[in-house]
Amino acid sequence: MSHKNIPLPERQRLRQKMLKKHNLANILTHWFNVGSWLLLLPTGIAIISSPRLGITPIWWQEAFRNIFGSDANLIRFHYTIGFIWIFVILFNVLVGFRKYFLPFASHRMLLDRDDIQWMMTKPLQMMGFMKGKELPPQDAYNAGQKIYSYFVVICTIGIMVSGPVMVFKSLFPPIVKQIAQPIHFISVFVIVAWLFIHVYMGAIFPEEKEAFFSMFSGKVSAWYARAHHEKWYNEKLKEEVEWEDRVQQELLESPHLTEESSGPD
Amino acid sequence: MPTKNHYAFVIDVARCIDCRACLVACSVENNVPMDHTRIWVHDQQVQGEWPTLSHTFVPYNCMHCDTPPCTEVCVSGATYKDAVSGLVLVDQEACIGCGYCVEACPYGVRYIDQRRGVVDKCNACVQRLEVGLQPACVATCVGKARMFGDLNDPNSEVSVALRNAKTVTRLDYEKAGIDPDPNIYYLNLVETQSILSSDTFGQVPQAILPRDPHYTIAEEGWKKVAIPLLAAAMGATFLVQAFFFTKQLLEGEKEFEE
Numbered sequence: 341m342s343h344k345n346i347p348l349p350e351r352q353r354l355r356q357k358m359l360k361k362h363n364l365a366n367i368l369t370h371w372f373n374v375g376s377w378l379l380l381l382p383t384g385i386a387i388i389s390s391p392r393l394g395i396t397p398i399w400w401q402e403a404f405r406n407i408f409g410s411d412a413n414l415i416r417f418h419y420t421i422g423f424i425w426i427f428v429i430l431f432n433v434l435v436g437f438r439k440y441f442l443p444f445a446s447h448r449m450l451l452d453r454d455d456i457q458w459m460m461t462k463p464l465q466m467m468g469f470m471k472g473k474e475l476p477p478q479d480a481y482n483a484g485q486k487i488y489s490y491f492v493v494i495c496t497i498g499i500m501v502s503g504p505v506m507v508f509k510s511l512f513p514p515i516v517k518q519i520a521q522p523i524h525f526i527s528v529f530v531i532v533a534w535l536f537i538h539v540y541m542g543a544i545f546p547e548e549k550e551a552f553f554s555m556f557s558g559k560v561s562a563w564y565a566r567a568h569h570e571k572w573y574n575e576k577l578k579e580e581v582e583w584e585d586r587v588q589q590e591l592l593e594s595p596h597l598t599e600e601s602s603g604p605d
Numbered sequence: 606m607p608t609k610n611h612y613a614f615v616i617d618v619a620r621c622i623d624c625r626a627c628l629v630a631c632s633v634e635n636n637v638p639m640d641h642t643r644i645w646v647h648d649q650q651v652q653g654e655w656p657t658l659s660h661t662f663v664p665y666n667c668m669h670c671d672t673p674p675c676t677e678v679c680v681s682g683a684t685y686k687d688a689v690s691g692l693v694l695v696d697q698e699a700c701i702g703c704g705y706c707v708e709a710c711p712y713g714v715r716y717i718d719q720r721r722g723v724v725d726k727c728n729a730c731v732q733r734l735e736v737g738l739q740p741a742c743v744a745t746c747v748g749k750a751r752m753f754g755d756l757n758d759p760n761s762e763v764s765v766a767l768r769n770a771k772t773v774t775r776l777d778y779e780k781a782g783i784d785p786d787p788n789i790y791y792l793n794l795v796e797t798q799s800i801l802s803s804d805t806f807g808q809v810p811q812a813i814l815p816r817d818p819h820y821t822i823a824e825e826g827w828k829k830v831a832i833p834l835l836a837a838a839m840g841a842t843f844l845v846q847a848f849f850f851t852k853q854l855l856e857g858e859k860e861f862e863e
Protein backbone atom coordinates (compact mmCIF):
# COMPACT_ATOMS: atom_id res chain seq x y z
CA MET A 341 0.00 0.00 0.00
CA SER A 342 1.65 3.11 -1.14
CA HIS A 343 1.40 6.26 0.90
CA LYS A 344 2.62 8.52 -1.90
CA ASN A 345 -0.81 9.86 -2.89
CA ILE A 346 -2.19 10.59 0.57
CA PRO A 347 -2.84 14.33 0.96
CA LEU A 348 -1.17 16.27 3.78
CA PRO A 349 -4.16 16.81 6.12
CA GLU A 350 -4.95 13.10 5.93
CA ARG A 351 -1.35 12.23 6.78
CA GLN A 352 -1.47 14.56 9.77
CA ARG A 353 -4.75 13.03 10.90
CA LEU A 354 -3.28 9.52 10.64
CA ARG A 355 -0.27 10.57 12.71
CA GLN A 356 -2.54 12.00 15.40
CA LYS A 357 -4.92 9.06 15.57
CA MET A 358 -3.86 6.38 18.02
CA LEU A 359 -4.81 2.70 17.83
CA LYS A 360 -4.61 0.35 20.79
CA LYS A 361 -2.17 -2.45 20.09
CA HIS A 362 -1.26 -3.92 23.48
CA ASN A 363 -3.47 -4.44 26.50
CA LEU A 364 -2.26 -3.62 29.99
CA ALA A 365 -1.94 -7.29 30.99
CA ASN A 366 0.51 -8.01 28.17
CA ILE A 367 2.48 -4.80 28.80
CA LEU A 368 2.93 -5.61 32.49
CA THR A 369 3.81 -9.24 31.77
CA HIS A 370 6.37 -8.10 29.20
CA TRP A 371 8.12 -5.72 31.58
CA PHE A 372 7.98 -8.21 34.43
CA ASN A 373 9.66 -10.68 32.09
CA VAL A 374 12.32 -8.08 31.21
CA GLY A 375 13.05 -7.40 34.89
CA SER A 376 13.30 -11.08 35.70
CA TRP A 377 15.66 -11.71 32.80
CA LEU A 378 17.87 -8.83 33.89
CA LEU A 379 18.26 -10.53 37.27
CA LEU A 380 18.39 -14.12 36.05
CA LEU A 381 20.70 -13.88 33.05
CA PRO A 382 23.80 -12.36 34.76
CA THR A 383 23.45 -14.60 37.83
CA GLY A 384 22.84 -17.65 35.65
CA ILE A 385 25.92 -16.95 33.54
CA ALA A 386 27.92 -16.41 36.73
CA ILE A 387 26.92 -19.86 38.04
CA ILE A 388 28.45 -21.63 35.02
CA SER A 389 32.05 -21.88 36.18
CA SER A 390 33.18 -25.15 34.62
CA PRO A 391 36.67 -24.64 33.17
CA ARG A 392 35.96 -27.36 30.59
CA LEU A 393 32.97 -25.44 29.21
CA GLY A 394 34.89 -22.18 29.53
CA ILE A 395 31.96 -19.80 29.08
CA THR A 396 32.12 -17.30 31.92
CA PRO A 397 35.16 -15.11 32.61
CA ILE A 398 36.69 -15.66 36.04
CA TRP A 399 36.10 -12.04 37.15
CA TRP A 400 32.38 -12.43 36.42
CA GLN A 401 32.17 -15.68 38.43
CA GLU A 402 34.05 -14.16 41.35
CA ALA A 403 32.19 -10.84 41.30
CA PHE A 404 28.82 -12.55 41.69
CA ARG A 405 30.06 -15.07 44.25
CA ASN A 406 31.42 -12.16 46.26
CA ILE A 407 28.18 -10.20 45.98
CA PHE A 408 26.08 -13.09 47.25
CA GLY A 409 28.62 -14.48 49.69
CA SER A 410 28.97 -17.99 48.29
CA ASP A 411 28.32 -20.31 45.42
CA ALA A 412 25.27 -21.80 47.13
CA ASN A 413 23.80 -18.36 47.88
CA LEU A 414 24.22 -17.28 44.27
CA ILE A 415 22.38 -20.41 43.12
CA ARG A 416 19.66 -19.85 45.73
CA PHE A 417 19.13 -16.27 44.56
CA HIS A 418 18.96 -17.44 40.94
CA TYR A 419 16.34 -20.08 41.53
CA THR A 420 14.30 -17.98 43.98
CA ILE A 421 13.89 -15.28 41.32
CA GLY A 422 13.35 -18.08 38.83
CA PHE A 423 10.45 -19.52 40.81
CA ILE A 424 8.84 -16.09 41.17
CA TRP A 425 9.21 -15.67 37.40
CA ILE A 426 7.70 -19.11 36.69
CA PHE A 427 4.83 -18.45 39.09
CA VAL A 428 3.93 -15.02 37.71
CA ILE A 429 4.23 -16.00 34.03
CA LEU A 430 2.21 -19.19 34.54
CA PHE A 431 -0.33 -17.32 36.69
CA ASN A 432 -0.79 -14.68 34.00
CA VAL A 433 -1.12 -17.24 31.23
CA LEU A 434 -3.51 -19.49 33.13
CA VAL A 435 -5.70 -16.77 34.66
CA GLY A 436 -5.87 -14.88 31.39
CA PHE A 437 -6.02 -18.02 29.30
CA ARG A 438 -9.35 -17.37 27.61
CA LYS A 439 -9.32 -13.60 27.75
CA TYR A 440 -5.75 -12.89 26.73
CA PHE A 441 -3.78 -15.98 25.79
CA LEU A 442 -6.12 -17.70 23.32
CA PRO A 443 -6.95 -14.53 21.35
CA PHE A 444 -3.25 -13.66 21.29
CA ALA A 445 -2.26 -17.12 20.09
CA SER A 446 -5.01 -17.42 17.49
CA HIS A 447 -5.05 -13.87 16.12
CA ARG A 448 -1.47 -12.74 16.42
CA MET A 449 0.84 -15.76 16.31
CA LEU A 450 -0.38 -17.92 13.41
CA LEU A 451 1.67 -17.70 10.23
CA ASP A 452 -0.08 -17.24 6.87
CA ARG A 453 1.01 -17.15 3.22
CA ASP A 454 1.99 -13.46 3.36
CA ASP A 455 4.25 -14.17 6.30
CA ILE A 456 6.11 -16.87 4.41
CA GLN A 457 6.57 -14.52 1.47
CA TRP A 458 7.78 -11.81 3.85
CA MET A 459 10.31 -14.22 5.37
CA MET A 460 11.66 -14.99 1.89
CA THR A 461 11.93 -11.36 0.82
CA LYS A 462 12.92 -9.39 3.94
CA PRO A 463 16.29 -11.05 4.70
CA LEU A 464 17.33 -10.57 1.07
CA GLN A 465 16.30 -6.95 1.21
CA MET A 466 18.32 -6.48 4.38
CA MET A 467 21.32 -7.81 2.49
CA GLY A 468 20.69 -5.33 -0.28
CA PHE A 469 18.92 -7.46 -2.91
CA MET A 470 15.42 -7.09 -4.36
CA LYS A 471 15.07 -3.54 -3.13
CA GLY A 472 12.32 -2.85 -5.63
CA LYS A 473 10.07 -5.68 -4.50
CA GLU A 474 7.11 -4.69 -2.36
CA LEU A 475 6.72 -6.55 0.94
CA PRO A 476 3.41 -8.31 1.56
CA PRO A 477 1.16 -6.66 4.19
CA GLN A 478 1.71 -7.82 7.78
CA ASP A 479 -0.44 -8.57 10.81
CA ALA A 480 -0.13 -6.99 14.23
CA TYR A 481 3.22 -8.78 14.35
CA ASN A 482 5.34 -9.39 11.31
CA ALA A 483 6.59 -12.83 10.35
CA GLY A 484 9.93 -12.33 12.10
CA GLN A 485 8.22 -11.41 15.35
CA LYS A 486 5.86 -14.36 15.00
CA ILE A 487 8.69 -16.85 14.53
CA TYR A 488 10.54 -15.32 17.48
CA SER A 489 7.42 -15.82 19.58
CA TYR A 490 7.47 -19.57 18.83
CA PHE A 491 11.10 -19.82 19.90
CA VAL A 492 10.33 -17.86 23.05
CA VAL A 493 7.35 -20.04 23.98
CA ILE A 494 9.21 -23.31 23.40
CA CYS A 495 12.40 -22.13 25.12
CA THR A 496 10.47 -20.64 28.04
CA ILE A 497 8.85 -24.03 28.59
CA GLY A 498 12.32 -25.58 28.35
CA ILE A 499 13.65 -23.22 31.02
CA MET A 500 10.64 -23.67 33.28
CA VAL A 501 10.92 -27.47 33.16
CA SER A 502 14.71 -27.88 33.33
CA GLY A 503 15.21 -25.29 36.09
CA PRO A 504 13.11 -26.91 38.82
CA VAL A 505 14.60 -30.33 37.93
CA MET A 506 17.95 -28.99 39.09
CA VAL A 507 16.47 -27.39 42.23
CA PHE A 508 14.45 -30.41 43.41
CA LYS A 509 17.56 -32.48 43.09
CA SER A 510 16.56 -35.40 45.29
CA LEU A 511 13.46 -36.14 43.18
CA PHE A 512 15.22 -36.82 39.89
CA PRO A 513 17.78 -39.44 38.84
CA PRO A 514 21.25 -38.14 37.87
CA ILE A 515 20.73 -38.70 34.12
CA VAL A 516 17.77 -36.30 34.12
CA LYS A 517 19.79 -33.66 35.99
CA GLN A 518 22.67 -34.17 33.55
CA ILE A 519 20.46 -33.47 30.54
CA ALA A 520 18.55 -30.64 32.24
CA GLN A 521 21.68 -28.48 32.37
CA PRO A 522 22.39 -28.22 28.62
CA ILE A 523 18.64 -27.88 27.96
CA HIS A 524 18.49 -24.95 30.37
CA PHE A 525 21.56 -23.42 28.73
CA ILE A 526 20.38 -23.94 25.14
CA SER A 527 16.88 -22.60 25.87
CA VAL A 528 18.31 -19.44 27.39
CA PHE A 529 20.83 -18.70 24.70
CA VAL A 530 18.51 -19.41 21.77
CA ILE A 531 16.34 -16.64 23.23
CA VAL A 532 19.39 -14.43 23.85
CA ALA A 533 20.55 -14.84 20.23
CA TRP A 534 17.21 -13.49 19.02
CA LEU A 535 17.21 -10.94 21.81
CA PHE A 536 19.94 -8.86 20.13
CA ILE A 537 17.62 -8.34 17.17
CA HIS A 538 14.55 -7.94 19.38
CA VAL A 539 16.10 -5.24 21.55
CA TYR A 540 17.68 -3.44 18.63
CA MET A 541 14.50 -3.44 16.53
CA GLY A 542 12.31 -2.56 19.48
CA ALA A 543 14.33 0.07 21.26
CA ILE A 544 16.93 1.54 18.92
CA PHE A 545 15.93 1.10 15.26
CA PRO A 546 14.44 4.51 14.27
CA GLU A 547 11.64 3.22 12.04
CA GLU A 548 10.24 1.11 14.88
CA LYS A 549 10.36 3.85 17.54
CA GLU A 550 6.61 3.68 17.96
CA ALA A 551 6.79 -0.03 18.70
CA PHE A 552 9.01 0.76 21.69
CA PHE A 553 6.70 3.43 23.13
CA SER A 554 3.70 1.21 22.51
CA MET A 555 5.17 -1.20 25.07
CA PHE A 556 4.43 1.52 27.66
CA SER A 557 1.31 3.24 26.35
CA GLY A 558 -0.11 0.29 24.45
CA LYS A 559 -0.86 2.58 21.52
CA VAL A 560 0.59 3.16 18.07
CA SER A 561 -0.34 5.82 15.53
CA ALA A 562 -2.57 4.89 12.62
CA TRP A 563 0.20 6.06 10.30
CA TYR A 564 2.68 3.60 11.79
CA ALA A 565 0.12 0.80 11.82
CA ARG A 566 -0.75 1.47 8.18
CA ALA A 567 2.88 1.37 7.12
CA HIS A 568 4.11 -1.59 9.17
CA HIS A 569 1.09 -3.70 10.07
CA GLU A 570 -1.35 -3.11 7.26
CA LYS A 571 -3.52 -6.17 7.73
CA TRP A 572 -4.01 -5.39 11.38
CA TYR A 573 -4.70 -1.74 10.51
CA ASN A 574 -7.37 -2.77 8.02
CA GLU A 575 -8.97 -4.99 10.65
CA LYS A 576 -8.99 -2.07 13.06
CA LEU A 577 -10.59 0.12 10.38
CA LYS A 578 -13.21 -2.52 9.73
CA GLU A 579 -13.97 -2.69 13.46
CA GLU A 580 -14.27 1.08 13.54
CA VAL A 581 -16.62 1.19 10.56
CA GLU A 582 -18.73 -1.60 12.07
CA TRP A 583 -18.91 0.31 15.31
CA GLU A 584 -19.93 3.49 13.52
CA ASP A 585 -22.62 1.60 11.59
CA ARG A 586 -23.90 -0.02 14.74
CA VAL A 587 -24.10 3.25 16.61
CA GLN A 588 -25.85 4.92 13.71
CA GLN A 589 -28.30 2.04 13.52
CA GLU A 590 -28.99 2.29 17.24
CA LEU A 591 -29.52 5.99 16.98
CA LEU A 592 -31.98 5.49 14.13
CA GLU A 593 -33.84 2.75 15.97
CA SER A 594 -34.19 4.69 19.18
CA PRO A 595 -37.13 7.12 18.82
CA HIS A 596 -36.39 8.70 22.19
CA LEU A 597 -32.94 9.79 21.16
CA THR A 598 -34.01 11.09 17.77
CA GLU A 599 -36.73 13.13 19.39
CA GLU A 600 -34.35 14.59 21.91
CA SER A 601 -31.69 15.35 19.35
CA SER A 602 -34.19 17.07 17.09
CA GLY A 603 -35.75 18.92 20.00
CA PRO A 604 -33.49 21.92 20.46
CA ASP A 605 -33.45 22.68 16.74
CA MET B 606 48.27 -24.53 41.34
CA PRO B 607 50.42 -24.48 44.48
CA THR B 608 48.41 -24.21 47.66
CA LYS B 609 49.42 -23.13 51.16
CA ASN B 610 49.10 -26.64 52.53
CA HIS B 611 49.71 -29.76 50.50
CA TYR B 612 47.79 -32.42 52.37
CA ALA B 613 48.44 -35.99 51.35
CA PHE B 614 47.67 -39.50 52.51
CA VAL B 615 50.53 -41.93 52.90
CA ILE B 616 49.33 -45.52 53.08
CA ASP B 617 51.62 -48.37 54.02
CA VAL B 618 50.10 -51.32 52.17
CA ALA B 619 52.23 -53.82 54.10
CA ARG B 620 50.55 -52.78 57.38
CA CYS B 621 46.93 -53.02 56.25
CA ILE B 622 45.10 -56.09 57.57
CA ASP B 623 41.71 -55.33 55.98
CA CYS B 624 39.99 -54.75 59.31
CA ARG B 625 37.96 -51.92 57.75
CA ALA B 626 37.83 -49.94 60.97
CA CYS B 627 38.63 -46.89 58.84
CA LEU B 628 35.44 -47.40 56.82
CA VAL B 629 33.36 -47.51 59.99
CA ALA B 630 35.10 -44.52 61.55
CA CYS B 631 34.62 -42.52 58.35
CA SER B 632 30.94 -43.40 58.02
CA VAL B 633 30.24 -42.50 61.66
CA GLU B 634 32.20 -39.25 61.50
CA ASN B 635 30.61 -38.07 58.26
CA ASN B 636 27.09 -39.53 58.46
CA VAL B 637 27.63 -41.60 55.36
CA PRO B 638 24.49 -43.57 54.41
CA MET B 639 24.58 -47.30 55.13
CA ASP B 640 24.65 -48.37 51.48
CA HIS B 641 27.76 -46.30 50.67
CA THR B 642 31.24 -45.66 51.98
CA ARG B 643 33.57 -42.78 51.27
CA ILE B 644 36.66 -44.94 51.55
CA TRP B 645 37.42 -48.49 50.49
CA VAL B 646 39.90 -51.29 50.95
CA HIS B 647 40.62 -53.15 47.76
CA ASP B 648 41.05 -56.86 48.37
CA GLN B 649 43.52 -58.32 45.85
CA GLN B 650 42.53 -61.89 46.82
CA VAL B 651 45.14 -64.60 47.17
CA GLN B 652 47.55 -64.47 44.29
CA GLY B 653 50.26 -66.76 43.00
CA GLU B 654 50.78 -70.50 43.49
CA TRP B 655 51.64 -72.24 46.69
CA PRO B 656 54.08 -71.74 48.34
CA THR B 657 54.64 -68.26 46.83
CA LEU B 658 51.39 -66.58 47.78
CA SER B 659 50.50 -62.99 48.25
CA HIS B 660 47.39 -61.34 49.65
CA THR B 661 47.39 -57.55 49.42
CA PHE B 662 44.89 -55.03 50.73
CA VAL B 663 45.00 -51.56 49.22
CA PRO B 664 43.08 -48.90 51.17
CA TYR B 665 42.04 -45.97 49.10
CA ASN B 666 39.80 -42.89 49.03
CA CYS B 667 39.80 -39.54 47.27
CA MET B 668 43.34 -38.78 46.14
CA HIS B 669 42.83 -34.99 46.48
CA CYS B 670 44.67 -34.58 43.18
CA ASP B 671 46.78 -31.55 42.32
CA THR B 672 44.84 -31.00 39.08
CA PRO B 673 41.62 -32.96 39.58
CA PRO B 674 39.60 -33.83 36.44
CA CYS B 675 36.41 -33.84 38.55
CA THR B 676 36.45 -30.10 39.33
CA GLU B 677 37.02 -29.36 35.64
CA VAL B 678 33.56 -30.62 34.73
CA CYS B 679 31.56 -29.24 37.66
CA VAL B 680 29.23 -26.69 36.09
CA SER B 681 28.51 -24.58 39.16
CA GLY B 682 31.85 -24.90 40.92
CA ALA B 683 30.17 -26.93 43.67
CA THR B 684 33.21 -29.17 43.76
CA TYR B 685 36.51 -27.36 43.90
CA LYS B 686 40.11 -27.58 44.98
CA ASP B 687 40.43 -25.55 48.13
CA ALA B 688 42.92 -22.73 47.66
CA VAL B 689 44.33 -23.01 51.19
CA SER B 690 44.32 -26.69 52.11
CA GLY B 691 44.57 -28.06 48.58
CA LEU B 692 41.82 -30.57 49.39
CA VAL B 693 39.18 -31.38 46.79
CA LEU B 694 35.87 -30.58 48.46
CA VAL B 695 32.17 -30.63 47.59
CA ASP B 696 29.83 -27.79 48.59
CA GLN B 697 26.73 -29.91 48.97
CA GLU B 698 24.46 -26.89 49.18
CA ALA B 699 25.51 -25.91 45.67
CA CYS B 700 25.77 -29.45 44.29
CA ILE B 701 22.76 -30.81 42.41
CA GLY B 702 24.05 -34.37 42.15
CA CYS B 703 24.18 -34.56 38.36
CA GLY B 704 27.21 -36.83 38.50
CA TYR B 705 29.40 -35.20 35.84
CA CYS B 706 32.26 -35.39 38.35
CA VAL B 707 31.47 -39.00 39.31
CA GLU B 708 32.00 -40.00 35.68
CA ALA B 709 35.12 -37.86 35.32
CA CYS B 710 37.04 -39.13 38.37
CA PRO B 711 39.67 -41.64 37.18
CA TYR B 712 39.73 -43.27 40.62
CA GLY B 713 35.98 -43.73 41.06
CA VAL B 714 36.02 -42.22 44.54
CA ARG B 715 32.78 -40.25 44.24
CA TYR B 716 29.24 -41.48 44.60
CA ILE B 717 25.78 -39.95 44.36
CA ASP B 718 23.76 -39.83 47.55
CA GLN B 719 20.38 -40.19 45.88
CA ARG B 720 18.42 -39.45 49.06
CA ARG B 721 19.85 -35.95 49.28
CA GLY B 722 20.50 -35.67 45.57
CA VAL B 723 24.13 -34.66 46.03
CA VAL B 724 27.57 -36.03 45.30
CA ASP B 725 29.56 -37.21 48.29
CA LYS B 726 33.21 -38.14 48.74
CA CYS B 727 36.13 -38.07 51.15
CA ASN B 728 36.77 -34.55 52.42
CA ALA B 729 39.76 -35.61 54.54
CA CYS B 730 37.53 -34.74 57.54
CA VAL B 731 38.09 -30.98 57.18
CA GLN B 732 35.87 -30.51 60.23
CA ARG B 733 38.46 -32.45 62.26
CA LEU B 734 41.47 -30.81 60.60
CA GLU B 735 40.18 -27.41 61.61
CA VAL B 736 40.39 -28.34 65.28
CA GLY B 737 43.78 -29.97 64.88
CA LEU B 738 42.68 -33.60 64.69
CA GLN B 739 43.65 -36.25 62.17
CA PRO B 740 41.00 -37.58 59.76
CA ALA B 741 38.82 -40.26 61.37
CA CYS B 742 40.26 -43.08 59.23
CA VAL B 743 43.84 -42.15 60.16
CA ALA B 744 43.06 -41.68 63.84
CA THR B 745 41.39 -45.08 64.04
CA CYS B 746 43.87 -47.14 62.00
CA VAL B 747 45.19 -49.81 64.39
CA GLY B 748 48.15 -50.89 62.24
CA LYS B 749 49.20 -47.31 61.42
CA ALA B 750 48.78 -48.14 57.75
CA ARG B 751 47.14 -44.78 57.11
CA MET B 752 49.00 -41.52 57.63
CA PHE B 753 47.92 -38.02 56.78
CA GLY B 754 49.68 -34.68 56.84
CA ASP B 755 51.12 -31.69 55.08
CA LEU B 756 53.82 -32.39 52.50
CA ASN B 757 54.83 -28.73 52.55
CA ASP B 758 56.03 -29.26 56.12
CA PRO B 759 59.29 -31.28 55.92
CA ASN B 760 58.90 -32.50 59.52
CA SER B 761 55.35 -33.80 59.22
CA GLU B 762 54.68 -37.51 59.72
CA VAL B 763 54.01 -38.04 56.02
CA SER B 764 57.15 -36.21 54.87
CA VAL B 765 59.28 -38.29 57.22
CA ALA B 766 57.56 -41.52 56.15
CA LEU B 767 58.14 -40.70 52.48
CA ARG B 768 61.80 -39.88 53.12
CA ASN B 769 62.36 -43.19 54.90
CA ALA B 770 60.33 -45.31 52.49
CA LYS B 771 61.84 -48.15 50.52
CA THR B 772 59.41 -47.78 47.62
CA VAL B 773 56.72 -45.20 46.97
CA THR B 774 53.97 -45.75 44.42
CA ARG B 775 51.54 -43.21 43.13
CA LEU B 776 48.60 -44.28 40.95
CA ASP B 777 49.16 -41.49 38.48
CA TYR B 778 47.35 -41.10 35.21
CA GLU B 779 48.64 -39.19 32.23
CA LYS B 780 46.82 -39.21 28.93
CA ALA B 781 45.50 -36.63 26.48
CA GLY B 782 46.49 -33.66 28.59
CA ILE B 783 44.83 -35.00 31.72
CA ASP B 784 47.33 -35.33 34.54
CA PRO B 785 45.68 -35.34 37.95
CA ASP B 786 48.79 -35.96 40.11
CA PRO B 787 47.08 -37.84 42.95
CA ASN B 788 48.07 -37.27 46.57
CA ILE B 789 47.91 -40.78 47.99
CA TYR B 790 51.38 -42.23 48.31
CA TYR B 791 51.52 -46.01 48.74
CA LEU B 792 54.44 -47.50 50.60
CA ASN B 793 55.55 -51.08 49.95
CA LEU B 794 52.95 -51.66 47.26
CA VAL B 795 55.40 -53.07 44.70
CA GLU B 796 57.13 -55.29 47.27
CA THR B 797 53.94 -57.13 48.04
CA GLN B 798 53.66 -57.89 44.34
CA SER B 799 57.27 -58.82 43.89
CA ILE B 800 56.87 -61.74 46.31
CA LEU B 801 55.16 -63.61 43.49
CA SER B 802 58.06 -63.52 41.07
CA SER B 803 60.83 -61.23 40.01
CA ASP B 804 58.84 -60.37 36.86
CA THR B 805 56.12 -58.60 38.76
CA PHE B 806 58.47 -56.25 40.56
CA GLY B 807 57.38 -52.70 40.05
CA GLN B 808 53.99 -53.76 38.81
CA VAL B 809 50.87 -52.36 40.34
CA PRO B 810 47.79 -54.59 40.39
CA GLN B 811 45.61 -53.91 37.36
CA ALA B 812 42.42 -53.57 39.38
CA ILE B 813 43.51 -50.47 41.30
CA LEU B 814 44.90 -48.57 38.31
CA PRO B 815 42.99 -45.42 37.33
CA ARG B 816 40.52 -45.61 34.46
CA ASP B 817 40.02 -43.06 31.70
CA PRO B 818 37.92 -40.07 32.79
CA HIS B 819 34.49 -40.46 31.27
CA TYR B 820 32.59 -37.42 30.08
CA THR B 821 28.81 -37.78 29.97
CA ILE B 822 26.90 -37.39 26.70
CA ALA B 823 25.09 -34.36 28.10
CA GLU B 824 28.33 -32.64 29.07
CA GLU B 825 30.06 -33.52 25.78
CA GLY B 826 27.07 -32.40 23.72
CA TRP B 827 26.93 -29.18 25.68
CA LYS B 828 30.61 -28.46 25.20
CA LYS B 829 31.08 -29.67 21.63
CA VAL B 830 27.72 -28.96 19.96
CA ALA B 831 25.57 -26.52 21.91
CA ILE B 832 28.21 -23.94 22.77
CA PRO B 833 29.76 -23.60 19.27
CA LEU B 834 26.33 -23.48 17.59
CA LEU B 835 24.90 -20.93 20.00
CA ALA B 836 28.07 -18.85 19.91
CA ALA B 837 27.75 -18.77 16.11
CA ALA B 838 24.05 -17.86 16.30
CA MET B 839 24.65 -15.12 18.84
CA GLY B 840 27.61 -13.82 16.90
CA ALA B 841 25.52 -13.67 13.73
CA THR B 842 22.58 -11.83 15.30
CA PHE B 843 24.92 -9.51 17.15
CA LEU B 844 26.74 -8.66 13.92
CA VAL B 845 23.45 -8.03 12.12
CA GLN B 846 22.26 -5.58 14.74
CA ALA B 847 25.73 -4.02 15.02
CA PHE B 848 25.74 -3.48 11.24
CA PHE B 849 22.38 -1.74 11.27
CA PHE B 850 23.25 0.25 14.36
CA THR B 851 26.46 1.49 12.75
CA LYS B 852 24.53 2.35 9.62
CA GLN B 853 22.03 4.24 11.76
CA LEU B 854 24.82 6.17 13.47
CA LEU B 855 26.46 7.06 10.18
CA GLU B 856 23.29 8.09 8.39
CA GLY B 857 21.59 9.78 11.30
CA GLU B 858 18.05 9.15 12.46
CA LYS B 859 15.18 9.95 10.22
CA GLU B 860 12.24 11.24 12.18
CA PHE B 861 9.66 10.12 9.63
CA GLU B 862 10.12 7.27 7.24
CA GLU B 863 8.38 8.11 4.01
